[in-house]
Amino acid sequence: MGRWEPGARERLVMAAVDLFIEQGYDATTVAQIAERAGVTKSTFFRHFPDKRELLVAGQETLSRLLTEGIAEAPGTASPLEAVAAGLERASGAMGPMNRELAPRLKAAVAASTELQERDVLKSVSLAAAMAAALTARGVPGPTAALAGELGMLAFKRGFAEWSEGDRDAEDELAGHTLAALDELRAASATLG
Known part of the structure; x- marks a missing residue:
């Protein structure tokens, strides 16, 4: 996982939306979103306080x-x-x-x-x-x-x-x- 790769925020949003569609919002975890985006969980939390905030x-x-x-x-x-x-x-x-x-x-x-x-x-x-x-x-x-x-x-x-x-x-x-x-x-x- 690239720690400081550019575009992490955008990749997180795209990964989350795809996972929400594939398996539903409730079944999707922050860890899955981070993994799909190719970042760490801590990178996720640098950009978003929780998965609800991805929508906004x-x-x-x-x-x-x-x-x-x-x-x-x-x-x-x-x-x-x-x-x-x-x-x-x-x-x-x-x-x-x-x-x-x-x-x-x-x-x-x-x-x-x-x-x-x-x-x-x-x-x-x-x-x-x-x-x-x-x-x-x-x-x-x-x-x-x-x-x-x-x-x-x-x-x-x-x-x-x-x-x-x-x-x-x-x-x-x-x-x-x-x-x-x-x-x-x-x-x-x-x-x-």
Whole structure:
């Protein structure tokens, strides 16, 4: 086992998701994940406090990118324009590994109630982070909360479309998330 090989975090996530699919979340141990990833258990624990946290790997980074994009949007931007800036910034950080991992992660989550709960908490946390960033821009609370929820929904819809699409296509996630946000904006206008 390579002790300090680069990419250990990514290998751990990939190994865990594959094991969750193969044998179930509950039956998978940290030792098995570490072995599959080619690292030691102590390396696992340097990256994650427990196996539940594998699902939210990168959540802090995603939250930071979303909120930075919102904060850096022009002062004249509407709440949804600011959310679009956050989505664009966060989407730019997603690459081929994210696209490759997504269908496998979706299958692992679908097979485990505990992972479904973690996924919901992740979504709630990201929507709340966007709402807080909007509130910091002076957007009233209810408007900020709604825009944050729409942003999260757009991210999830765009990510699903992108990850399930043609793997050889050179399209970027940002196009999908921004298109999803536009669709949601149009749909919300019809609510009356």
